[in-house]
Amino acid sequence: MKNYSPLAIRHKQLTIGWLYPDLMSTYGDRGNILVLQKRCEWRDIEVKIVLVDQTTNDQSLKAIDLIFGGGAQDRAQEIVMRDLRKNKGKSIKELIENGIPALFVCGAPQLMGRFYEPAVGEKIEGLGIFDMETRNPGPEAPRLIGNIVAEVQWSNNPAQSEALRAKSIIVGFENHGGRTYLGKNAKPFAKVIKGNGNNGEDGTEGVVYKNAIGCYFHGPLLPKNSIIADWLIKTALEVKYKEEIVLKELDDSLEKKAQQVIAKRLGVSI
Amino acid sequence: MRNIGLIWLGKLGSKISKQLHLGHGSTWPGHIALRLNPNFVKQMLKDSSVKIIFIAGTNGKTTSARMLRTILEADGKRVIHNESGANLLNGIASILLLKSSLSGKFKADYAIFEVDENILPRLVKEISPSYILLLNLFRDQLDRYGEVDTIAAKWQNALNSLPEKTVLVANADDPRIAYLGMQRKNTIFFGLTTQKKSAKELKHAVDSTYCPKCGTKLTYKTVYYSHLGDWYCPHCTLKRPDISISKDINISLSGTYNLSNAHGIIALSRQLGTLEGTIAKALEKVTPAFGRQEKIIIKDKVAQLFLSKNPTGFNESLRTISELGAKHILLILNDRIADGRDVSWIWDIDFEPFLRDFNHITISGDRTYDMGLRLKYTSNEPMANSQWQIEENLEKALHTALSSLPKDEMLYILPTYTAMLEVRKILTGKKIL
Numbered sequence: 088m089k090n091y092s093p094l095a096i097r098h099k100q101l102t103i104g105w106l107y108p109d110l111m112s113t114y115g116d117r118g119n120i121l122v123l124q125k126r127c128e129w130r131d132i133e134v135k136i137v138l139v140d141q142t143t144n145d146q147s148l149k150a151i152d153l154i155f156g157g158g159a160q161d162r163a164q165e166i167v168m169r170d171l172r173k174n175k176g177k178s179i180k181e182l183i184e185n186g187i188p189a190l191f192v193c194g195a196p197q198l199m200g201r202f203y204e205p206a207v208g209e210k211i212e213g214l215g216i217f218d219m220e221t222r223n224p225g226p227e228a229p230r231l232i233g234n235i236v237a238e239v240q241w242s243n244n245p246a247q248s249e250a251l252r253a254k255s256i257i258v259g260f261e262n263h264g265g266r267t268y269l270g271k272n273a274k275p276f277a278k279v280i281k282g283n284g285n286n287g288e289d290g291t292e293g294v295v296y297k298n299a300i301g302c303y304f305h306g307p308l309l310p311k312n313s314i315i316a317d318w319l320i321k322t323a324l325e326v327k328y329k330e331e332i333v334l335k336e337l338d339d340s341l342e343k344k345a346q347q348v349i350a351k352r353l354g355v356s357i
Numbered sequence: 358m359r360n361i362g363l364i365w366l367g368k369l370g371s372k373i374s375k376q377l378h379l380g381h382g383s384t385w386p387g388h389i390a391l392r393l394n395p396n397f398v399k400q401m402l403k404d405s406s407v408k409i410i411f412i413a414g415t416n417g418k419t420t421s422a423r424m425l426r427t428i429l430e431a432d433g434k435r436v437i438h439n440e441s442g443a444n445l446l447n448g449i450a451s452i453l454l455l456k457s458s459l460s461g462k463f464k465a466d467y468a469i470f471e472v473d474e475n476i477l478p479r480l481v482k483e484i485s486p487s488y489i490l491l492l493n494l495f496r497d498q499l500d501r502y503g504e505v506d507t508i509a510a511k512w513q514n515a516l517n518s519l520p521e522k523t524v525l526v527a528n529a530d531d532p533r534i535a536y537l538g539m540q541r542k543n544t545i546f547f548g549l550t551t552q553k554k555s556a557k558e559l560k561h562a563v564d565s566t567y568c569p570k571c572g573t574k575l576t577y578k579t580v581y582y583s584h585l586g587d588w589y590c591p592h593c594t595l596k597r598p599d600i601s602i603s604k605d606i607n608i609s610l611s612g613t614y615n616l617s618n619a620h621g622i623i624a625l626s627r628q629l630g631t632l633e634g635t636i637a638k639a640l641e642k643v644t645p646a647f648g649r650q651e652k653i654i655i656k657d658k659v660a661q662l663f664l665s666k667n668p669t670g671f672n673e674s675l676r677t678i679s680e681l682g683a684k685h686i687l688l689i690l691n692d693r694i695a696d697g698r699d700v701s702w703i704w705d706i707d708f709e710p711f712l713r714d715f716n717h718i719t720i721s722g723d724r725t726y727d728m729g730l731r732l733k734y735t736s737n738e739p740m741a742n743s744q745w746q747i748e749e750n751l752e753k754a755l756h757t758a759l760s761s762l763p764k765d766e767m768l769y770i771l772p773t774y775t776a777m778l779e780v781r782k783i784l785t786g787k788k789i790l
Contacts, residue, residue, distance in 0.1 A: 109566060109574075114499045118704030121734045128737070160504040166572060233698065260699045262499060305499075306701030310730045341733060341747075345726035 099332075100133040101323055104151035106179075107159070107167050108138050111195060114262075116157025118307025119190065122316050123153070130335050132320070141170050148178045151187065153323040154299075158193025158306065161205070168198060168211060176214045183216055188322040189299035190315070192308050196294060196301030197221045197265055206264060217294045217301050218270035219285075232262045235282025235304065236355045237292045239315070240275055256280075256357045257312040258346040259304035267303070269294055276300050281353040298322050311345045313337070360400055361461050363390045367454040384443050387450030398446065399483045401453045407437070407465050409484055410625070411472045413512075414492025414528075416670050417618040418444065418471040419646045420610065421492060424622040428639040429467055432631050438469040440647075445476050446483070467629075474508050478515040485519065490526045490625050491534045492618060495583060496705070497667040498697030509533045509569075516541060526625045529598045530585035530617065536569035539598065547624035548600040549581045549617055570595045582613050582676075583669040608640045610650055612677040614670075648777040653784045658759055658768065660687075660784060665771040666696065668705035674771050675711045683769040686715050687758045689722040689751065689776035696773040700724045703731045712736065717761060718745040721754035722776050751776075752783055 105120055120136065127134045137147055159167055171179070183189055197203040199216040206223040239255040257277060266286035269275060275285070276293030284292035285303065293302035300315070302308055309316040317334055324332040350357045367386035390397045402409065410425070412418050422438055429436050437456040439448045449470055457463050472480055474494075491512070494505050516525065516537060527538030529548035538544040566575050566584050573592035580586040589596035601624070608619045619640055626636045645651045648664045663674040678686065692700050712735050720728045729747045748754035762768050772780050 112705075113504065114496065114699070115701030115704035118701070118731075118734070121704070125734050160506045162506055162572065163567075166567075260701060262699060305699060307704045310704070310734065311727070341726055341729050345724075345730055348724070348726060 099324055099328065100135065101127055101152045101320065101327070102135045102137055102150050103153045103155060104137045104139050104148065106139050106154065106156035106195070107163075107170075108157075109140070110163040110167050111157045111159040113158040113160060113163075113193065113306070115306030116192065119155055119157070119192065119309040119316075122307075122309040122313065123155070123320065126313065126316050126337065127320055129337060132324070139175070143175070145174065145178055148175060149182070151182060152327050153319055154179065154182065154187060154189035156189075156191045156195035156198075158195060159198075164194065164198065164211075171198070171214060172212075180214055180216055183297055183299045186298050186322075186326045188319045188326070190308070190319060191299070191301045193303070193305050194263070194265075196303070197267070199299075199301060200267065200294075201270070203265060216299060217296050218272040219267055219294055219301075220270070221265040221267040223265045228264070230262060230264045231266075231283035231287055233260070233282060234349050234353060235259055235261045235284070235292070236280045236350050236353055236357070237277035237282065237284065238280055239277045240295075254314045256346065256350070257304070257308070257315065258349045258357075259308055259311065260306070261303050262305050263303055267294075276302055280355055298326070311342055311349075313339050313342045360390075360394065360397060361459070363393060363397065364454055364457055364459065364461055367451070368459070384445070384447045384451050386454050387443075387447040387452070390450050390454055391447055398450050398453060401450075401457065401461065402468075402484055405463050407463050407468050408488075408629075409468045409470065409486040410488045410490065411470050411477070411480070411486045412490045412492070413472045413474060413477050414490075414534075415474065415495040415497045415667065416673075417492045417614060420615060420643075420649050421490065421618040421622055422469050422471050423646045424608075424619060424640060424643050425469055425625065427643045428622065428626050428631055428636050429469075429629070431639040432635050434466040435464055436467045436469060437463065437465045439471055444471040444473045446480065449480070449484075475511075478511045481515045481518055486523060488524045488526060488625060488628065489516075489519075490621050491528060491537065492621055493528055493531045493583075493585065494533050495667055495669040496702065499699060499702075505533070509537065513537055513540065524628055526621060526628065528585070528617065528621060529600050530581055530587070532566075532575060532584065532588055532597075533569050535598055536595070544598075545624050545628060546598040546600045547620045548587075548597065549585070549613070549620060550602055568593060568595055581617065582673055585617065606637065606640060609643050610645060611681060612650075612673055614673045614677075648772070648781060651781075653781070655759065655784060657764060658762055660759070660768040660770055662770050662772065662777060662781065664774065664777050666773050668702050671703075671706045671771065675706070675708065678769045678771075679711045679714045681767075681769075683714065683767070684716045685758065685762050685766055685768050686717075687719045687721065687754065687768060687770045687780075688728055689754075689770065689772040689780060690720075690724045690728040691722045691773045691776040691779070692724050693775045695775050700727050703728060706731070708732065708735045716744070717758075719754050719758040720745065720747050721749060721751045722773070725749045751779060755780065755783055 124134050191199055198213050200213045200219040201215050202213055202220055203211045204222040206226045236258050273294050275291035276295045279290045279292050321332050321334050412422050426436050426438050439452045525541050525544045527544050528534045529546035568575055568590035571593040573590055575588045576591050578587040587597050648662045652661045665671040665674040692698050
């Protein structure tokens, strides 16, 4: 492994594409962008944030090094899907096929799966990036709501490293009506320790395909789980610059404490 | 009549509970009455001549109800009102029970009911109000209330079930509320007029910036706060309804949000036949409600509480205290049921423009470290230790914040709901100093 050299990283730059920030930002989703941005800036990595919306052209989309999508209300989800189906969906799929890292939280992974069957109304076709399907068992079925602790399955990811394997606990909040079931070609992102995860039955949480992560965690996944933020940044730089990147360690004691408060409450020692 | 028995029982129970200091006994008499007679509320109000007013909205219910009560009482009217925190059906049953005579009659002209967002659809089935004031709809406690769109749809159904004679007083500045108002014949619209201090652009925590009719992105001529403003749809030409403009008003409470509430109350009071002079005078002397800009004196120091329970409420608290010159602040984030178990919303607060105004920030509450992280990620450089302090234990946090407070400064406290109750108890009980 190469030694970290601050000089080597100084002239690096990342373009983060934030999908439909005013339609897909229901509850604190912005936290993920702030964390990615600051954790780059604190390491002298220059960051540009592209707000992807109906007016974004294909050229700007193709310049994206890291993709983030958050949760949307039903009506907003329809507007987003209408726009994605035109041509952006295809471009995003291409980026992900090329290894561009992506994070989809809350309701966003549902749009990236094969389809979503809402409680009422017609089945919504997704982009099919993840081999999974989501069904809402109906308005009477309880939503899966609450704090959640899970362990990331780094072995499902080609870019795993020793350092990452040691740090794999993620803590957050889930709130979803849909139940997601992974297909044969999909691997779970994490294993549930306490909480519901994808469907409350099989212990899986989220999904991974190439360097794209889908995760049911609500809103701000990255603030308490900086390890995922750093993995996204590192992978984005490695894909872009085609060299191994070692990120400078940051003081994450506050992150650790925030995780511990919830883990302790749920009776999990981390 | 069975209800008279319930009234006797409830009043007696409430008295005993107060004597024994078992809490303020605000909702349990109603809870029991409803258990014994599910139609209690309906029957109590059926033969009464009292005029019923509902006040609903994400933010400002308690303060608006207080404004209205002050105005009506200044006008010599007798008012009953469910005090803060009792805005569910059992709270309303309780107030009816406690304020009625032993024979089950009311000596009141008006009943003002603050109504929880989720309860409104159910309540209109029990009670037919003469007036409904709809203040605003913001994202709030998603785990409890669901999405803003969902609530708006429920309200639409609730309003459809009401007789035409019910007068709706609706905030024209909030596109979703305005659209609800447009669906009815009997709607009075209120709103703010252009002010010097209008926000330049939309904040991050906005929910209703798409046309409620056709889904196109709205254009704003002016933004007052959050998604409230002078808006129009460039596609279907839906626009903010015309409002009857009020002259400059002076209100005793700070903040644009209170000005918006006051305009709603003025529009409503006019409907009730109150004279302009009475309204204006009363608004100048409204005292703050429990925990809402309430000042508490502790020896030679003063703390002021700004209940901040959702992103818009928090943003407006920050803007208001910054205008008041705040230097020392205490943020308390809890995640109990009444606060919402999900604290994700703190990432929708816009701290960035205000952070430099504050010399010292103390952070506490059940989710101290989450709030700490929110602040950590506001600054370009990791924050200096001298600028902030993180202390999980609220008594200790309060002690530190107050002891480092210079004599002529005020400590501005921004708590979530249960944090407000907790900090108030410590401050008024003077437990720590």
